[in-house]
Amino acid sequence: MITGANPLRGGGGLETLVRAHARAAQASDRRVHVFCVAHRDRVTATPIGVVHEVAVPRHTITGAFARLYSPRLERALRAHLARTDSARPVLIHAFGPYSIVGARLARRPGTRRRVALVTSVYNTQLSDHGPILAGWRREHGIANGLRYLGRYAAARTIGTRYERAGYDASCLLLVNYEAVRRLLHEQFGARWDIRRVPYASDTAFGGADTAQAPEPAPVPVPGTIPADDGTPLLLCISRHDARKGIDVLLGALAELRDTGVGFRACLVGRGELIDAHRQLAARLGLAGQVSIPGQVPDVGPYLRRADVFVLPSLSESSGSLSLLEALQAGVAVVTTSCDGMPEDVTDGKSALLAPPGESRGLAAALARVLRDPALRRRLAAGGHAVHEARFSAAAFTAWLAALYDELELTATG
Numbered sequence: 001m002i003t004g005a006n007p008l009r010g011g012g013g014l015e016t017l018v019r020a021h022a023r024a025a026q027a028s029d030r031r032v033h034v035f036c037v038a039h040r041d042r043v044t045a046t047p048i049g050v051v052h053e054v055a056v057p058r059h060t061i062t063g064a065f066a067r068l069y070s071p072r073l074e075r076a077l078r079a080h081l082a083r084t085d086s087a088r089p090v091l092i093h094a095f096g097p098y099s100i101v102g103a104r105l106a107r108r109p110g111t112r113r114r115v116a117l118v119t120s121v122y123n124t125q126l127s128d129h130g131p132i133l134a135g136w137r138r139e140h141g142i143a144n145g146l147r148y149l150g151r152y153a154a155a156r157t158i159g160t161r162y163e164r165a166g167y168d169a170s171c172l173l174l175v176n177y178e179a180v181r182r183l184l185h186e187q188f189g190a191r192w193d194i195r196r197v198p199y200a201s202d203t204a205f206g207g208a209d210t211a212q213a214p215e216p217a218p219v220p221v222p223g224t225i226p227a228d229d230g231t232p233l234l235l236c237i238s239r240h241d242a243r244k245g246i247d248v249l250l251g252a253l254a255e256l257r258d259t260g261v262g263f264r265a266c267l268v269g270r271g272e273l274i275d276a277h278r279q280l281a282a283r284l285g286l287a288g289q290v291s292i293p294g295q296v297p298d299v300g301p302y303l304r305r306a307d308v309f310v311l312p313s314l315s316e317s318s319g320s321l322s323l324l325e326a327l328q329a330g331v332a333v334v335t336t337s338c339d340g341m342p343e344d345v346t347d348g349k350s351a352l353l354a355p356p357g358e359s360r361g362l363a364a365a366l367a368r369v370l371r372d373p374a375l376r377r378r379l380a381a382g383g384h385a386v387h388e389a390r391f392s393a394a395a396f397t398a399w400l401a402a403l404y405d406e407l408e409l410t411a412t413g
């Protein structure tokens with residue numbers, strides 16, 4: 001498996017997806033080697049397989065600089081393969097633009113081994129950085145705006161070229177949404193074999209069903225949840241960046257407060273706009289009702305205490321793993337209808353969907369679920385059933401094992 005950010009160190013979406021794939025591959029009795037970038041060279045046996053950390057300069061650990069560190073990943077992969085049976089074909093599962101590493105390996109002069117390269121695509125460089133730039137507001141700060149502009153420019157000029165080369169070399173592209181398939185067609189044209197497949201969070205492999213678990217330990221970090229005053233607890237788990245709509249959520253919470261709807265809210269996650277969002281919450285007079293603690297060691301205890309999970313995304317082309325975790329935990333979900341989200345949940349059955357970017361519409365959906373405990377129970381049960389049918393560890397492992405069997409037959413044929 002080839003990826004960028006270290007799945008042992010990060011808690012972001014890509015790292016979580018890589019861990020889920022690695023756990024599923026191991027559950028199907030395959031030996032897993034994960035190659036990623038880091039600040040030092042190290043090879044470690046871990047619960048998700050053997051992780052090969054490849055040192056790159058500290059300032060280059062970002063997707064826009066794939067041209068700088070993809071040769072380092074390729075050299076590390078080539079050195080590893082030199083120590084294995086040269087008669088056996090190589091199955092490489094890459095994630096997003098890191099497929100360029102597999103492409104380099106396959107086309108390098110002197111490569112004799114058969115290489116089957118499959119790539120999971122959850123968005124594109126432009127779809128990742130474009131909505132962040134579009135969602136920037138002046139109150140987010142000029143420095144953040146310039147940072148977003150630089151990343152978008154790099155994605156448009158460098159990242160897109162490397163994406164195309166990696167995808168051209170892949171025998172199959174995997175997408176979790178029809179919305180992502182359409183995105184690839186719109187940006188690159190219908191030039192690849194693209195298959196829609198399931199996806200899962202690595203929490204699905206965590207053992208006991210969280211919806212049925214007893215009162216957990218550890219508990220949330222003290223002071224990170226507003227004091228219990230008998231009102232329902234809203235939980236948001238999301239990065240603080242311009243595409244996630246946290247400012248829209250804060251506007252909706254202010255409207256709920258003004259209309260007399262009781263609630264407490266905890267907005268968990270890191271991100272460049274966290275200070276701007278804390279300041280916005282203070283200006284809206286939400287102190288005491290809303291906490292913004294930043295990153296927490298474990299979101300599980302927060303999910304187990306939440307009455308409602310809310311995700312106000314403006315753009316979510318890659319899917320939301322925090323949404324899957326909320327479904328698994330049996331928490332009623334309110335989210336937006338952006339991108340492929342309606343492909344994961346059904347309005348009124350497994351979640352309530354609101355229009356993206358509209359504080360008033362989001363406030364109306366939240367008011368419904370906050371005022372109606374029976375509705376919360378129905379949505380929680382419906383969402384948990386969806387998770388078990390489509391996003392469980394068993395379903396994901398069975399799918400991945402069948403895919404790898406198919407690719408291995410192709411590589412040896």
